[in-house]
Amino acid sequence: MNVATSPATLKAADFASDQEVRWCPGCGDYAILKAMQKTLAELGARPERTVFVSGIGCSSRFPYYMATYGFHTIHGRAPAIATGVKMAYPELDVWVVTGDGDGLSIGGNHMLHVLRRNVDLQILLFNNEIYGLTKGQYSPTSRVGTRSPSSPQGSVEQPVSPVQFALGAGARFVARSIDTQQKHLMAVLKSAQAHRGAAFVEIFQNCIVYNDDVFAAFTGRNEAPHQQLFCEDGKPLLFDGGRKGLRLNVPQLSLETVTLGEDGVGTGDVLVHDARNKTLASLLAAMQPPVMPVALGVLYDSPAPTFGRRADAAARTPARAEALNEILRRGDTWTVTAASEIA
Amino acid sequence: MNVATSPATLKAADFASDQEVRWCPGCGDYAILKAMQKTLAELGARPERTVFVSGIGCSSRFPYYMATYGFHTIHGRAPAIATGVKMAYPELDVWVVTGDGDGLSIGGNHMLHVLRRNVDLQILLFNNEIYGLTKGQYSPTSRVGTRSPSSPQGSVEQPVSPVQFALGAGARFVARSIDTQQKHLMAVLKSAQAHRGAAFVEIFQNCIVYNDDVFAAFTGRNEAPHQQLFCEDGKPLLFDGGRKGLRLNVPQLSLETVTLGEDGVGTGDVLVHDARNKTLASLLAAMQPPVMPVALGVLYDSPAPTFGRRADAAARTPARAEALNEILRRGDTWTVTAASEIA
Amino acid sequence: MNTFSTQTATPPEHVSGRTQLESVVVRFAGDSGDGIQVLGAKFAAATALSGNDLATFPDFPAEIRAPAGTTYGVSAFQINFGGRVIKTAGDAPDVLVAMNPAALKVELPNLRSGGQLLVDAGSFSERTLRKAGYAANPLVDGTLDAYRRIEIDISAMTLEAVKSFGLSQKDALRCKNMWTLGLVYWMYDRERDATVVWLRRRFAKQPDVAEANVAALNAGHAYGETAELSGDLVGSVLPPAPIAPGLYRTVTGSEALAWGLMAGAHLAGLRLFFSSYPITPASPILHILTANRDAGVETLQAEDEIAAVCAAIGGSYAGAIGVTSSSGPGIALKAEAIGLAVATELPLVIVDTQRAGPSTGMPTKTEQSDLNLAMFGRHGESPVAVLGARSPSDCFDVAVEAVRLATRYMTPVMVLSDGYIANAAQPWNIPDIAKLRPFPVRFAEAGGGGSAGGGFLPYARDPETGARPWAPPGKAGLEHRIGGIEKGADFGHISYDPGNHQRMVDERAGKIAGIAEDIPLQRPELGDDHGALAVVGWGSTYGPINRAVDVLRERGLDVAHIHLRHLNPVPANLGALLAAYGCVLVAEMNSGQLAGLLRSRYLLPAEGLSKITGQPFKIEEIQRAVLERLGESA
Amino acid sequence: MNTFSTQTATPPEHVSGRTQLESVVVRFAGDSGDGIQVLGAKFAAATALSGNDLATFPDFPAEIRAPAGTTYGVSAFQINFGGRVIKTAGDAPDVLVAMNPAALKVELPNLRSGGQLLVDAGSFSERTLRKAGYAANPLVDGTLDAYRRIEIDISAMTLEAVKSFGLSQKDALRCKNMWTLGLVYWMYDRERDATVVWLRRRFAKQPDVAEANVAALNAGHAYGETAELSGDLVGSVLPPAPIAPGLYRTVTGSEALAWGLMAGAHLAGLRLFFSSYPITPASPILHILTANRDAGVETLQAEDEIAAVCAAIGGSYAGAIGVTSSSGPGIALKAEAIGLAVATELPLVIVDTQRAGPSTGMPTKTEQSDLNLAMFGRHGESPVAVLGARSPSDCFDVAVEAVRLATRYMTPVMVLSDGYIANAAQPWNIPDIAKLRPFPVRFAEAGGGGSAGGGFLPYARDPETGARPWAPPGKAGLEHRIGGIEKGADFGHISYDPGNHQRMVDERAGKIAGIAEDIPLQRPELGDDHGALAVVGWGSTYGPINRAVDVLRERGLDVAHIHLRHLNPVPANLGALLAAYGCVLVAEMNSGQLAGLLRSRYLLPAEGLSKITGQPFKIEEIQRAVLERLGESA
């Protein structure tokens, strides 16, 4: 929507670029794209102030389909490039789109440091537990036993958990959602955008071609209700339509599920979510089906000073000649007069 | 000690190479070197089976001073190179020596993945919270406000905690010790060596030139007793000569210190260390003086299958010609006879 | 010359029976989902079995699975086969098989005018035409008048053929490629048996799918035999090509390269440690070697390219032959670590399957633009050996040579392949590994050569090769420390001595230069060792250059073809050889990188013939360039 | 010629008063802990103030703080100053000041025979001699007979001078360097005032330390005036050098480069975004710019070199001038990302402060071996502009030019400095920034040049420069997407079209080549534009080459000096110019990298004069090489 001015209110469609979307039919990325376009519209975001920075991967094609500014960079480096964009132009709203390979394999170091520094970005990691673009090799998030062209007998590497990694790296905002659950995803995207500092969002994304239904254990029509727990700050940690909840097992220092009404368990026994408690966030992040439900929503949100938003506007405006002249003349100087010249 | 055979029992001195040690006088690295040489001697290690792989940094000069095999590689890559060494030759006892810059700045990604894969290595991170070799810039572990050539007004970046990062990355063994506390350091090095899989050890190391006394708050003669807590599996988490201990604050889901005898607190109220409990490890890792003591010793030790130790010896011996001929002839083949030749 | 190469669109009078052809270029094109690559691969296999020589060129779309019917979703497979030795996949196709409008739209421009066109008319609808960007239907608006075309509703025919198996419409249509294959088999008189066997093995778990495909295959074949067809469709027999006797298979460059590395390790008496990070078009080498982990191979899918090369260096340090593999972007990332292998003088093989750059460029397209990177892409003075592979099967020999040089000279060796030969297939006379010349590695021994008074000298050089001893951990008495800091000669301790640095720099350079004495002198592939003009090439341009020079020589022109395998160092006689030609034309899929090296080294006015489109050279492009230089008319 | 340069060891007869010298080379050497670098820097400052021209060469040890008294812990500082324009820090010192046995051991070989030696006899003990590796005491065993030496127990003198301030023995001895400075000030008749002011500022927090140092300085000076000394010690006055009038300061290459980047950003009307990862010897640029974050500069100490260059690219994308800086190992790591800047055509400046390689090499030693890396160290066809700085002060002008080219041509520009000029200091005629020619950047405007019917064309090129429009985020109507995949001309959408790829490759190359029209023609620094021999150089070899050619021309030889600032592209007339000399000798601290480029480009038999020892060329080495070529005797 390249018009010379940006109308006050824009519709989701106004955030769609003129480029034909080229993901495989049925790819979870389509749903995320739609959710993002609707979210920006509802947030009243301005396309000229919004930038999407991505690495390389199917997921990283994302910026081409947004009618905002976009930078499809190189594999794994989006967090570093986005850090430069944000530091040089803090007023921009910068979104990083990456994948489990882009963000946690080759890009793991930049992910660690962008979170540690708490640069004010939204970082969306599309986790399909596979290298999609390169035709389906297992990734650092693939579970043990994943059969792929590079693991014909099944992968043997212990996968990393994106949210646990983010917490270990010092992230101050960690959330999780699912590609096709538009309402929930949009809510998560909005809280991420509202958070000042690095907001890390893991989105479970189905790769229909190379890793179809890998999340079925908790996204399946039948499983979903029993296997998804939505965390809301200040609300009890309930799931399964409120029938079940989480309780702290003090001696084990672990979480356990309880059924309300059964052997005297009441709402009072159920843990209440505290988005500022990192220990709770870690415990929620570690839950895995079928034993425990998958924790979705904002697991952790504890703002801290952000990086790169310079208080002094000095660095924000080009230097004046006087300032530079002054700097060059600090310290010992001396004057040579024509007298001291020799023919 | 280049002799053609390796005597049954070796003394610490036998693990010292003929090279003059070139750290600054008073550097904490000397103490770690001594502790390592004594540890290997006490373990009855064999120099020809022992390899030290390091990156670049003052700490990474370590291999030159050991009379074992040694590889001083490039900045940040020691974990990756050591992974190749171990995979190609699993019988070797491989130690990685790195620094807070080498291992967590440029080398963060390899550190993440070597821990996630659980390669059977001992990884020693000498944390002096500074870039020593390059003359003292702040590092990813430098606390906020660190003045250095690259942060004249004091650093503003939120530091990363090596042990919390390691836990987030999926490490199965995480320990911590102090350069000059030889007895404790040696005990930690021994447990690390005993652990099968990646053993991550953070060693607080004093850089006398660029970051002197940065750990004084808990290593100082007076502070040490009150500010150091030694974790031992199965033992109560006591410190300050047993006068104080740790208790779980259930509502806060956090740790708090209690004084035995005061308002009815008895030994029974003190948490007992469970090295297999990751949540407890995270809580211990997060403790910081002066509010809480620093947790030392083995915070977490929960073995899991290691990577790269192939069951089948097949990959361990060069391929036979027959095997290769068979592989080349799989699938469709056809024979061209002299008949089908054309002059 | 054959009936297909007539320049007129008017069909020749009908000939009953089949005509004899020397060679034919057929291009199959359709939707990514149409199974074009399988169709092509099977036809190639059957064609090879029939005794023809052949070369193939799979042309993938960039997207994994572009929406059906889009032009950017078109997948193509070209094959050139015939009764003579085939060097390339051919220039313009003689026959185009288009499975949908998009395929026709994209591929028609490549078809020879007067060429033959086989289209699935059933796939042409209002909707699919629009998707392909056709305003009007090309089947009716005269667009195709310049071609001899056959329109068959292959979709309907296929559905009809398989309806008894009760597949879903979607699955049933998946058999279109087999129906088409059956028809093409009939056109060129191919055997179906191997394909039937393969189908039943492939779909062992879904017998009905297997049988449906078999039925489609047979139906397509039957259609050819029975249907009332214009003479144009009548296929042709091609005599077997003059091929050396032996056991053959088809092989892609990726397969040959992976197997060559395994063979090289075997000949050196070493285990192979292969470490890589996936990237197009290099990934298949990782896949193939991983599938062979039970044959002296250990593989690691590293977290990134830097870790991949570092792990490989660690593998070499520990006594295996460390190998890493990638394409341009990943090779660039390995530069610093390769420098470590140069400084520590450890063996290492780096395989670069080149693709179109710069940056991400065009990952599925081919190019030769990493030669300078291989030569100079490291800081400091860090020479390495560089080899280039000319064809799919040549990848095997080059990989073996790479392992030989890396272990004999204790140096990194860069192997340059590219996306074209990596995916292309070729018949290959399978070697007997037991008959290849071994080059066993001797590790350092305590008190052995590299020792002085008990002390081990990790940098004492072999007087003949200039290589330092290789002493993996494990041996008592050889404990030593190495690293990337400059080392004193012999003992290898850290040294900042000016004279020592100069000496070590010179010795590292001399070691690589010395390889020139250990490789064959350069001989022309075609033509005399002197003459009017020599076309010089390296890597995958071998086919088009060789064919072009062949044709030109048939026309009586004094042209030679010189093709380099060893790019650093080059054969000792290269300068003298090149000086013996009136004109030296260097054909490369880059801006003239080899030309620049030759000019610098020999002060020889080598001219570059450059093509940077992501596509291989056409024979005809090289011919034209040569004719221009010789002042002849095409 | 001066009394110091006599070739005999026998002292000249005593002359009362001071002799006139043209130039003197003094080398200070001592333990890392002795404060040698401060001593040298202060003497340089005072010397500059006296009106002499000068050049310095700080020679750091590799270790941070090697154990006291070890040879590898020796720190040295050399200064060449005099009454003529000084181009280098000099070859062999005329005067050596050795603060301990280790310093004597390491540095004595450099001292001219007959040169003057000043040693702290107080530092010579059984223990320190052993530490330095002396079997016998050189002060007594005749080792020093070939030199005119003065032995003073500087340690004792210093302790005596400061005892009233009650410092610890350790702190008191720290004043040795000031005592020595005082003595040397007296030798060359320098003013102490500025130093006293500096000491009091430096130790503001420890007044007694400040005063102790002042006392030591004065005591050393007094010693010179009063003590009974052999005439040899009697210093000498040097007349002021013929220097253009103006306001001066001493500047190191690192300072000049950092300030030049700031000035360049100012002239472009941009903010400077600098992102780097520490590495020797490049770190000072990061330190200096970080200290100036209040002057239009934003800096980031990145987690590694890849992040550093990527953040800089992000900064440029967002509308600042992005700059990154490193040395060889780090520059190699940036290769892939630089390719992204090439493909997306964003301005970027990459500063490579070269050091001795390969791999970790010798971090504190200098070299010019990254030229090939700068030219060719990326995958694919990815040309960038390359500049070389010749001296500390030249770093300023080169940095300004780098920003000009990067922004005007929307391209990465590689700036080559090295460890020698980065640390060396030189008097500098401070420019008035307000008087420099600005080159303001014009960002794209909605509906402006780059637009077609409302739609913005991010790849529509400026007809004059070939640059694409720069459209940082923030402007409505210019929203667009860029990336590393090949882009269609004009709209910049992803394109796999063969013709488009060839076009974009050609346009990117043409844009860089076109810079040749925008830079001055090449002129010789010395000599005529034709002649018997031209010594060609680039970067920090400027000093020794220029001085050598100067001397040779005084001897009447027809030699010229040509020094390149623009290495890619080179000035348009370079080929013709070089062709006008009988012999072209390219002096480089590498294996002949520029020589290779010139040979390839011009088919010109350029000869390389190569030195790869980690040390700068000596004037005399270049003279000898030229004389050999001209068949003259030295």
Ligand SMILES: Cc1ncc(C[n+]2csc(CCOP(=O)(O)OP(=O)(O)O)c2C)c(N)n1
């Ligand atoms: C430097 C470099 N290395 C490797 C590649 C090849 N490559 C492209 S995307 C990718 C992984 C993609 O996986 P992920 O990040 O999970 O994205 P997805 O495709 O699954 O969405 C790889 C290995 C590359 N383009 N560049």
Ligand SMILES: Cc1ncc(C[n+]2csc(CCOP(=O)(O)OP(=O)(O)O)c2C)c(N)n1
């Ligand atoms: C690729 C590369 N980048 C940067 C450097 C410079 N460098 C060497 S060591 C180092 C950091 C050292 O810090 P740390 O790892 O904490 O080790 P320490 O010296 O503190 O023991 C740096 C930045 C290098 N040698 N190579």
Ligand code: SF4
């Ligand atoms: S390969 Fe998977 S992730 Fe990539 S576009 Fe297709 S479905 Fe989506």
Ligand code: SF4
């Ligand atoms: S700089 Fe610091 S860490 Fe390095 S050797 Fe000196 S004291 Fe140790």
Ligand SMILES: [Mg+2]
């Ligand atoms: Mg993925």
Ligand SMILES: [Mg+2]
């Ligand atoms: Mg450190």
